[in-house]
Amino acid sequence: xxxxxxxxxxxxxxxxxxxxxxxxARSGLKVTVLERRGVVGGTAVTEAFxxxxxxxxxxxxxxxxxxxxxxxxxxxxxxxxxxxxRAANFLxxxxxxxxxxxxxxxxxEVAKFSTRDAERLPEYETRLETVAAILRDLILTTxxxxxEGGWLAALPExxxxxSLGRRVSxxxxxxxxxxxDLFAKSAGDWLDGWFGSDPIKALFGFDSVVGNYASPYTxxxxxxxxxxxxxxxxxxxGAWGHAIGGMGxxxxxxAAACAEQGVDIRLDTPVAEVLTEKGRAVGAxxxxxxxxxxxxxxxxxxxxxLFDRLVDPAVVPADFTERMxxxxxxxxxxxxxxxxxxxxxxxxxxxxxxxxxAGIIIAPSLAYMDRAHAEARLNGWSSKPIVEMLIPSxxxxxxxxxxxxxxxxxxxxxxxxxxxxxxxxVADLMTETVEAHAPGFKAxxxxxxxxxxxxxxxxxxxxxxxIFHGRLTLDQLFSARPVLGxxxxxxxxxxxxxxxxxSHPGGGVTGAPGHNAARAVLKxxxxx
Numbered sequence: 001x002x003x004x005x006x007x008x009x010x011x012x013x014x015x016x017x018x019x020x021x022x023x024x025a026r027s028g029l030k031v032t033v034l035e036r037r038g039v040v041g042g043t044a045v046t047e048a049f050x051x052x053x054x055x056x057x058x059x060x061x062x063x064x065x066x067x068x069x070x071x072x073x074x075x076x077x078x079x080x081x082x083x084x085x086r087a088a089n090f091l092x093x094x095x096x097x098x099x100x101x102x103x104x105x106x107x108x109e110v111a112k113f114s115t116r117d118a119e120r121l122p123e124y125e126t127r128l129e130t131v132a133a134i135l136r137d138l139i140l141t142t143x144x145x146x147x148e149g150g151w152l153a154a155l156p157e158x159x160x161x162x163s164l165g166r167r168v169s170x171x172x173x174x175x176x177x178x179x180x181d182l183f184a185k186s187a188g189d190w191l192d193g194w195f196g197s198d199p200i201k202a203l204f205g206f207d208s209v210v211g212n213y214a215s216p217y218t219x220x221x222x223x224x225x226x227x228x229x230x231x232x233x234x235x236x237x238g239a240w241g242h243a244i245g246g247m248g249x250x251x252x253x254x255a256a257a258c259a260e261q262g263v264d265i266r267l268d269t270p271v272a273e274v275l276t277e278k279g280r281a282v283g284a285x286x287x288x289x290x291x292x293x294x295x296x297x298x299x300x301x302x303x304x305x306l307f308d309r310l311v312d313p314a315v316v317p318a319d320f321t322e323r324m325x326x327x328x329x330x331x332x333x334x335x336x337x338x339x340x341x342x343x344x345x346x347x348x349x350x351x352x353x354x355x356x357x358a359g360i361i362i363a364p365s366l367a368y369m370d371r372a373h374a375e376a377r378l379n380g381w382s383s384k385p386i387v388e389m390l391i392p393s394x395x396x397x398x399x400x401x402x403x404x405x406x407x408x409x410x411x412x413x414x415x416x417x418x419x420x421x422x423x424x425x426v427a428d429l430m431t432e433t434v435e436a437h438a439p440g441f442k443a444x445x446x447x448x449x450x451x452x453x454x455x456x457x458x459x460x461x462x463x464x465x466x467i468f469h470g471r472l473t474l475d476q477l478f479s480a481r482p483v484l485g486x487x488x489x490x491x492x493x494x495x496x497x498x499x500x501x502x503s504h505p506g507g508g509v510t511g512a513p514g515h516n517a518a519r520a521v522l523k524x525x526x527x528x
Contacts, residue, residue, distance in 0.1 A: 001289040006032040006264070008521065009284050009294040011271050011310070012461075012500065014042020017300030018254040019514030020499040020521075022073055024298075025261035027518075028527030032292055033263060034284060036270040036461075039248075040255045042300070043460045043467070044509050046248030050447030052401045053339040056247035057449070058460055058467070059509050060335075060408040061359070061390060063231030063240045065250065066139060069511035078253035078260075081244045083395050084233050087358040088240065089203055090349070092437045094364065098348035099199045100355050103239075114197035124194050129237070130175045131182055132230045134167060139230070139505050139512045142520065143479040145488040183474060187225045188217035188366045198365035205366045209386060209412050211467040211507065213332035215373040216366045220473050227472055227506065240359065242395045250509065271310060274299075274496065279315045281495035296495045296525050298517060302469045303482045303502035304329060305461050311493060320492045323483050327502075328471045330464030331453060332376055332413035334385075334426055339447035340405040343391065344438035357394045362387040362433055369412075376413035381426050386412040387433050404446075409434070416453045416464040423452050468507025469500055478504060489517040490524075497521055 008024050010017045013035030025031045039045055043058035062082050070076070087102040099109050111118035168176065181190055187208030191201045207228040208214075208221040215221070233241035243249040255265060269290075274297055275283040283293040299306045307316060307324045349355055363369050363386040372382035393405040400406045411430050418426065427450035435442045453465025462469070470476050479487045482502045489497045499517030501507040 001291070003291045003293065004032075005293045006030045007295050007525065007527075008032070008298060009034065009292050010298045010300060010499070011274075011284060011306070012036070012042060012300030013040040013255075013265055013267070014300050014500065015044045015251050015254060015509055015511055016500050016514035016517075017042070017298075018251060018258055019069055019073070019511040020298055020300070020518045021263045022254065022258050022261055023515060023518035024521060025258065025263045027522055029525065031263045032294070033258070033265045034269045034271055034286065034292070035265065035267050038268050040265060040267065041248050041251030043462070044247040044251045046246030049337045049449040050339040053404070053406050053447060054246065054399055055337045055392065055406045055408060057337070058335060058451075058456065059247045060392075060410060061240055062243050062247070062250070062509065063233055064508040064510045065231070066511050066515065067232065067235070068140060069515055073254060073257040075250070075253040075257065078256040080249055080253040082233055082241045083244060084236065084239050084241045085357045085359070085395070086354040090355040090358040090360045091199060091203060091364070092346050092348040092360070092362070093199070096348055098346070098355075099203060100349070100358070101203060102354070102358070110197075110200050113199045114195070117195045117197050117200050120194060121200070127175065127178050128226070128229060130171070131179050132226060134171070134179065135226060135505075136230045137167065139510065140515055142489070142516050143487045143504050146479060146485050182222045182226045184219065185222045186215075186217045186219050187221040188215070188370070190222045190225070191216075191366065198367075201366050202361070202363055202368070205369060206361050206363055206386070206388065209332075209369055209373070210388070210410070211331050211333055212472065213330050213373070213376075213413065213416060215370040217370055223474070223477070224472050227508070231508075242392050244396050245398055246392070246396075247509065274306075274311045274493075276312055276315050276493065279494065281493050296497060296521055298497045298499050298521060300500040300514070302329065302461050302463050302466075302500065303327060303498060304463050304470075306498070311496070315493050317492050320483060320486075327482060328473065328476060329466040329469070330416035330471070331462070331466040331468075332373070332416065333453060333456065333465050333467060334381075334411040334414045334418075334430065335451040335456065336409035336411065336427060336430055337449045338407045338409065338431070338445050339400065340391075340407055341444045341446050342403075343394070343405055344434065344441045344444065346438045348437070356391050360389040360391075362389070362437060372413045376415055380418055380422065381414040381429070383429070385414075385430060385433055387430055389434060414452060416466075418452045418454065420452070420454060423450055423455070426450070426452065469502035470506075472506050477506065481506065489513075489520040
């Protein structure tokens with residue numbers, strides 16, 4: 001047993017933990033990061049999964065990473081390079097047709113299915129971007145926090161609310177109505193009001209079920225759609241890209257930036273408990289029995305993982321504990337990496353081309369997605385699942401041997417409680433789903449890694465396999481994330497803060513929760 005002292009101890013070396021560590025260390029605080037696994041990065045990691053093949057294991061594509069975080073951490077100087085997909089999305093259909101979207105081609109592609117929808121597309125994109133811009137502006141802003149006490153305690157939060165109100169009041173009535181719709185409605189209802197053809201609604205509707213164990217007709221799913229469109233790549237809003245070297249290249253660059261600021265990152269160091277004295281968090285105890293005392297503890301863990309397993313319930317208010325026990329967390333995600341001997345050839349578009357750099361979505365309609373969710377809830381998984389496949393080796397030849405490739409399959413819907421004994425059956429089904437559109441795909445698979453929700457929980461601490469650290473529903477967003485009264489990253493135990501995706505603005509590889517949590521810590525804990 002060893003004892004050490006630091007200013008701040010951060011639990012978890014995922015990307016938000018690293019971002020938080022960087023800002024705190026840059027401000028002059030001594031920071032120690034404790035990471036359970038033998039590699040830094042949390043869900044943003046690149047790992048070998050078959051001899052000669054490596055790929056992003058969980059998070060798999062880049063868009064939401066905040067530009068300010070990229071600039072402040074100088075991630076490019078530390079080796080990060082992100083390239084844009086040469087096409088945005090490719091949707092092959094059973095009738096042999098396809099939709100291929102991207103800069104300069106989406107409207108003409110949509111016109112193949114509906115000239116009316118193609119004509120409406122520019123207005124849709126403009127109005128969606130108007131709302132997304134508001135969200136983008138709020139990403140690095142701590143939401144107004146509901147507090148107890150008199151007017152003096154409430155005044156700062158009232159000013160925050162007033163500032164937000166001014167931003168919203170700057171919108172015209174159309175945009176205000178769109179904002180309400182996108183926060184409260186289902187994606188299906190929102191899209192049905194705009195378009196008539198299935199392909200365009202499937203294209204946009206897919207974003208509403210990514211990591212979301214829900215139908216596109218579930219109320220609130222329109223926000224999940226919105227959550228996926230506020231990103232950018234290399235200054236291009238709404239674009240998606242690939243980090244050369246996989247998602248681990250992001251967190252390796254972050255780790256290098258942290259090291260430059262003197263952050264102590266300890267790998268293979270699982271935490272057994274948050275050390276508390278007189279009701280205050282004062283450090284962490286590792287599973288090896290080492291004690292790291294600190295002025296504050298910042299957790300990058302899933303909030304339920306933190307409070308269910310690491311914090312003494314005796315120091316947590318009973319109402320908070322009760323509400324945290326009901327904090328909804330569960331995803332229908334089934335994640336696969338496959339090693340390929342050759343590129344797939346899609347029946348709809350068999351030649352090699354830009355479509356193979358795109359997000360390849362197998363989900364032809366909102367009705368298909370709705371049935372997939374219903375069947376998964378009934379039977380544990382859908383016999384006709386939703387699959388998005390990316391082939392990052394078309395943009396990055398460092399991931400596979402020459403002439404061979406790797407593919408990421410991000411699949412929905414399976415039950416968050418899918419039993420391990422069904423893993424291979426479901427993995428085979430996902431392969432067959434791609435095979436139906438690209439004959440020969442199954443034969444080209446030379447190796448695979450399949451992770452169901454329980455695997456994602458065991459490996460990455462994602463309760464119920466939830467990639468967002470908790471569902472993005474209205475009762476768990478903004479001022480209510482993770483629980484009303486604690487949107488400012490300060491947990492109900494003094495000295496304990498939350499910097500992970502369970503805090504505002506939620507999931508995705510954004511770095512925003514880490515950035516915002518550091519700001520809260522620095523208001524309370526001064527260097528020196």
